[in-house]
Amino acid sequence: MAKILVIDKEECVGCESCVQICEEAFSFNEEEQKAEVILPDGGTADCIEEAIETCPVECIRWEEE
Numbered sequence: 001m002a003k004i005l006v007i008d009k010e011e012c013v014g015c016e017s018c019v020q021i022c023e024e025a026f027s028f029n030e031e032e033q034k035a036e037v038i039l040p041d042g043g044t045a046d047c048i049e050e051a052i053e054t055c056p057v058e059c060i061r062w063e064e065e
Contacts, residue, residue, distance in 0.1 A: 003062040004040040005048060011059035021054055022047035035060075 005025060007018075012034040018026040025039040025048055052060045 002041070002065045004065050005037050006040075006061060006063050007035055007037055008059040008061075009034050009036075011057050013057055015056060017054045017056070018051035018060055022051045026051065 007026075009032070014028070014033040014035065016028050016035060018035050019028050022044070024044065025037060026035050027038045028034075029036050052058075
């Protein structure tokens, strides 16, 4: 099974740390004031793992498709 990258929008506080670290996989939705995944299959593994580890509310994760 493939994994997809997800952000729990309920938990996201809109700090944008994931966007700053890995803009190839994340963007900031100005209307919602939340981060969003723009590349569900992921980008550079190192950059995504750093974003996951840096998230202050731990709302970014991999899920089975």
